[in-house]
Amino acid sequence: MSDKPDKFIDDDGLRLDGRRFDEIRPMKIEIGVLSRADGSCYLEWGKNKILAAVYGPRTLHPRRKQIPDAALIRYRYNMASFSVEERVRPGPSRRSVEISKVSAEAFEPVVLTKYYPNTVIDVFTEVLQADAGTRTAAINAASIALADAGIPMQGLVSACAVGKVDGKLVLDLNKEEDNFGDADLPVAMTQDGEVTLLQMDGNLTPDELKESLEMLKKGCTEIFEIQKKALYTKFGKDPVLDVDDIDDEDDEGLAQIQVELDDSEGEDVELDEDYLDVDEELEEAVEVIEVEEDPDKKGISNLSDEKEDDSDEQ
Numbered sequence: 178m179s180d181k182p183d184k185f186i187d188d189d190g191l192r193l194d195g196r197r198f199d200e201i202r203p204m205k206i207e208i209g210v211l212s213r214a215d216g217s218c219y220l221e222w223g224k225n226k227i228l229a230a231v232y233g234p235r236t237l238h239p240r241r242k243q244i245p246d247a248a249l250i251r252y253r254y255n256m257a258s259f260s261v262e263e264r265v266r267p268g269p270s271r272r273s274v275e276i277s278k279v280s281a282e283a284f285e286p287v288v289l290t291k292y293y294p295n296t297v298i299d300v301f302t303e304v305l306q307a308d309a310g311t312r313t314a315a316i317n318a319a320s321i322a323l324a325d326a327g328i329p330m331q332g333l334v335s336a337c338a339v340g341k342v343d344g345k346l347v348l349d350l351n352k353e354e355d356n357f358g359d360a361d362l363p364v365a366m367t368q369d370g371e372v373t374l375l376q377m378d379g380n381l382t383p384d385e386l387k388e389s390l391e392m393l394k395k396g397c398t399e400i401f402e403i404q405k406k407a408l409y410t411k412f413g414k415d416p417v418l419d420v421d422d423i424d425d426e427d428d429e430g431l432a433q434i435q436v437e438l439d440d441s442e443g444e445d446v447e448l449d450e451d452y453l454d455v456d457e458e459l460e461e462a463v464e465v466i467e468v469e470e471d472p473d474k475k476g477i478s479n480l481s482d483e484k485e486d487d488s489d490e491q
């Protein structure tokens with residue numbers, strides 16, 4: 178590990194990597210990079226390199242783990258052993274288990290799990306190169322991979338961290354700021370500003386916490402715009418519809434949520450139309466995943482048709 182720098186912010190207000198206190202690192206997103214996954218994303222954020230893959234929804238085994246009225250989101254955060262200077266021991270660690278757990282929870286408020294009872298949505302995130310902020314980078318990548326898989330969501334999740342160096346709050350910590358700073362506050366939120374993950378290392382005063390959350394809102398909004406643009410570029414469609422604007426009466430062109438999954442007895446599990454009729458809220462959700470008329474344009478939403486051909490293996 179490098180030594181602690183004497184100063185993190187120079188006289189011009191610039192950080193060690195030349196950024197201002199409230200600037201995020203450049204982010205690059207590539208969608209659909211893995212052909213066997215239902216959805217995938219490769220994301221670079223500064224020197225972080227992350228691969229995310231989504232599989233499902235598919236029937237959850239063993240059955241005793243099934244949730245009768247919802248899908249389980251199973252999230253794995255893993256650091257490749259070559260992702261940092263010193264080799265990381267392969268396999269789960271205390272840190273990766275903790276990050277996996279809180280990251281799954283970061284998606285629970287937005288993924289419409291209740292429409293896929295007894296199933297699992299698997300999210301795998303692999304850190305190929307780490308340079309601080311990997312849990313937030315992985316969440317940003319997972320959000321896109323879920324959208325690419327056509328998993329219905331109320332919106333995207335965007336994540337970023339704030340920290341404190343030289344007594345000043347800084348957005349999106351670099352490696353030195355993360356290693357030697359006085360605080361690290363990773364947060365994930367929806368585009369509406371609903372916080373879905375908040376962790377903190379170190380110390381912040383109540384005023385600093387308040388200011389940090391404002392900075393994080395700005396950072397996450399910028400990330401959301403990058404995510405949205407990447408999805409728009411790929412699919413030619415704004416991935417996030419405003420649920421409040423949806424007209425309940427108009428059900429033309431709706432996707433039928435029919436997910437055929439192999440269960441243990443080899444029977445297909447099918448969510449039929451009667452199921453779709455039971456709940457007004459469900460109609461809204463179905464609107465959210467409206468299928469594009471142009472088959473070449475795949476959206477966040479093109480859930481059903483493609484599932485039939487997909488193998489469900491990783």
Ligand code: ADP
Pocket residue numbers: 261262263264265272307308309310311312313352355361363
């Ligand atoms: P995050 O990556 O979400 O900021 P941490 O604050 O725990 O998570 O880690 C900060 C950085 O420290 C990581 O991004 C990575 O560069 C480095 N790091 C984390 N775990 C290890 C490890 N086991 N070995 C070497 N470096 C690590």
